[in-house]
Amino acid sequence: MSLSNHERGSEVKSSGRFNFSGLALFAALLLLWEFSSRFTPAIQPYFPPASRVIHSLFQPSLARELFGHLLDTLGRFLGGYFLAAAMAVSLGIILGYFRFAYSLLEVVIELLRPMPSVAIIPVAILLLGIGNSMMVAVTVYACAWPILINTIDGVRxxxxTLIDTGRTFGLGRWKILRRIALPAAAPYIVTGLRISLSIALILVTTSEMVVGGSGLGFFILDEERSLHTSNMYAGIVVVALLGYALNRLFIAVETKAMAWHRGLTARGML
Amino acid sequence: MTWSRESKLNGFLVLLSVMAAWELVSRTEMLNPLFFPPxxxxxxxxxxxVFSGEILAQILSSMRRAAAGYLLAALVCIPLGIIMGLFNSVYRALEVVIETARPLPPPVVVPVAMLFFGLGDGMKVFVIFFSCLWPILLNTMDGVRxxxxxxxxxxxxFGLSQGRAILKVILPAASPQIMTGLRISLAITLILVVISEMVGSSDGIGYFILDSQRRLKVDQMYAGMLSLALLGYLLNQLFLLFSNTFLSWHRGMLRSDK
Structure with a gap:
């Protein structure tokens, strides 16, 4: 049995120095976008100038509309993500701690895990209709996997010696779980939580595209279909900002919450 | 055969009983058989x-797109990642662009791709390419660094030229991490092929599943999901086989280190 898909991915650290060449290339690309679009009106319907996208982003009526969609998307994201985290961490601890419990669910897990999670969307539509609960349910399902697998791995x-030490000092089961198992597995759990962060955003936007109604995913697809492309690009800018902000927030919380752990590893000594 | 409390048999028994319970609640109409067919x-x-070949045809058209986008991403990102890992100036120059584009959830690229490529294969290939970029690129760069x-x-x-050094030393040394990137991207590929087929397509396994649901052919929808799960499992096993053969020298080295 191999559960070891403890995929850390890579975290690229920026040096924090002022990156002149990076910003220069970024600005050059923006200018290229602006002028290639301005001088070839034929492609403007698909590729409006950057300035027009930025302009539409700051139009009060559109900004209000975008803000509403942003709130819808954010609400679904938060609901799905936190529900998945609560459920998957507790189930993962049980499955990691009790081999018997894991043996019961192993085959079901191995059967469901390789299925791309978005395939659950049609089932969710069938069972829950096309409202918020369906989108949240889909997000919970997809986010639960990385957290669950990593938590099981972490507990295992x-x-x-840690647990035996706890026992020697007369800690009960519950105390061992809370004071020893949970902190010791925390680095793995955090990895799962980080992977799920981007998965949650993928599932929320996809389900908004498929069932429509509201949310940034719906807005972007809808504006594309009605050929309001500068609005579409404005929506994409907002989604990118949302993704960026969530990622930053996660890193900030992680740095704070896991500071004790960094102190224990070799990285902290150098 | 000795039965232990933690045997794998448990899992199969649970699976069988779940299936039996499903059959039962559906046949007795405790749950709506329209949603839960037996x-x-x-x-x-x-x-x-499967035997009529319909599923196979859908999977084949999905796989064609998946393979094109995935391989394209690998062909572009492994060389680029090596260059970015070796030359910090190149990384610095691309850093802002990468950090701006990376937080974008890949599904929102689908509408843009539809504008430029229509509803054809090009759109799906582009979406898959775009979403596979990051794991391969960043892992390759990290591996080289x-x-x-x-x-x-x-x-x-020993007088190796730059080109030979890359081919003979750098590429092999970074390959474990390149493989990690490729593996993460494989899972992403499957997700994105299904998404792009759900949003804009008239064939492929993602379209098939959503379309079966819309026409209330629920048994077909579940059958499509089952074949998708099998496909995912198969691809993952194939990848493991490939990376184990490819990286066998590396594992041998790890063992001798211990």
Whole structure:
């Protein structure tokens, strides 16, 4: 049995120095976009000048509309993500701690896990209709996997000595779980939570596109279909900002919450 | 055969009882059989779809798109990642553009791709390409950056040219992490092919599943999901086989280190 898909992905650290060449290339690309669009009116319907996108982003009526969609998307994201985290971490601890419980669910897990999670959308539409609960449910399902697998992995990789020490000092089951198992598995759980962050955004926007109604995913697809392309690009800018902000927020919380852990590893010593 | 409390048999027993319970609640109409058709009916429609070749045709058109986008991403990103890992100035120049585009959830690229490529294969290939970029690019770059300096200096001492050093030293040394990127991207590829087929397509397995739901052919929908799960499992196993063969030298080295 191999559960080891502890995929860390890579985190690229920016040096924090002022990146002149990077900003220059970014500005050059923006200018290229602006002028290639301005001088070839034929492609403007698909590719409006950057300035027009920025202009439409700051139009009060559109900004209000975008803000409403942003709130819808954010609400679904938060509901799905936190529900998934609560459920998957608790289930993962049980499955990691009790081999018998894991053996019961192993086959079902191995059967469902390789299925791309977006395929659950049609089932969710069928069972829950096309409202918020369907989008949240789909997000919960998809986000739960990385968190669950990583939590199981993390609990399994706890040094036995830690638990035995706890026992020697007379800690009860519950105390061992809270004071030893959970902190020891935390780095793995955090990895799962980080992977799920981007998955949640993928599932929310996709389900908004498929069922429509509201949300940034719906807005972007809808503006594309009615050929309001500068609005579409404005929506994409907002989604990108949302993704960026969530990522930053996650890193900030992680740095704070896991500071004790960094102090324990070799990285902290150098 | 000895039965232990933690045997794998448990899992199969649970699976069988879930399937039996499904069959029962559907047949007795405790749950609406329109939404939960009996398990036997799902399996029957799965096999008939497989043997009639319909599922295979859908999977084939999905896989064609998936393979094109995935391989394109690998062909572009592995060389680019090596260059970015070796030359910090190149990385710095691209950093802002990458950090701006990366937080974009890939599904929102679908409408843009539809504008430029229409509803054809080009749109899906582009979406898959775009979403596979980041894991491969960043892992390759990370892998190259983490190469032991001694290795590169040794290559230089022995008079290897830049090109040969990349081919003979840097690429192999970074390959474990390149493989990690490729593996993450494989899962992403499957997700995005299904998404792009759900949003804008008239064939492929993603379209098939959503379309079956819309026409209330629920047994076909579940059968499609089952084949998608099998496909995902198969692709993952194939990838593991490939990376185990490809990286067997690396694992051998790890073992001798211990």
């Amino acid at each position: 990789n706890i040094d036995r | 398990m036997s009916k799902i399996l029957r429609s799965f096999f008939s779809l 983490n190469i032991d300096r001694v290795l590169i200096h040794t290559a230089r001492t």
